[in-house]
Amino acid sequence: MDIMAHVVVYGFGSFFLNKAVSNDVDLLLVHEDISPDSCALAILCKKYLTQRVDKAHITILSKTEELDLGFVAKAQAHRISIIEHEHLEDGINEITQRLNMPL
Numbered sequence: 001m002d003i004m005a006h007v008v009v010y011g012f013g014s015f016f017l018n019k020a021v022s023n024d025v026d027l028l029l030v031h032e033d034i035s036p037d038s039c040a041l042a043i044l045c046k047k048y049l050t051q052r053v054d055k056a057h058i059t060i061l062s063k064t065e066e067l068d069l070g071f072v073a074k075a076q077a078h079r080i081s082i083i084e085h086e087h088l089e090d091g092i093n094e095i096t097q098r099l100n101m102p103l
Contacts, residue, residue: 005041005085007031009049009095012077013057024055025099028077030066038062045083048092053099 013026027049031042042060050056059071066072080098083091 005032005037007042007045007083009045009080009083010072010075010077011080011099012075015099016078024057025053026075027053027056027058027080028066028071028075029058029060030063030072031060032063034062034064041083041085041088044088045092048088049095052092052096 008030010028010030011026012028013022013024015022015025029042029045029049032038046058046060049058061069061071071077081091081095083095
């Protein structure tokens with residue numbers, strides 16, 4: 001896997017607007033391209049985040065797909081973090097802590 005690979009994580013929806021009334025945690029993972037390594041990293045991030053973030057609903061898009069759809073703007077998503085391949089566990093832990101979820 002490309003050691004420079006990364007995934008940008010965005011949060012959107014009710015959890016990020018008003019945690020008190022949210023039913024789930026909507027996350028968007030944007031990976032670099034449609035190469036096998038980039039897709040594999042995004043899928044691995046989704047797997048770990050799904051295991052650690054209660055009620056997570058996770059969407060995955062390539063950078064090109066996100067630009068074509070304008071998902072971030074339309075959903076008023078906020079960038080939470082960037083998960084680097086070489087620091088995958090640290091990146092997952094950081095996001096879990098930011099969302100105030102127990103590990």
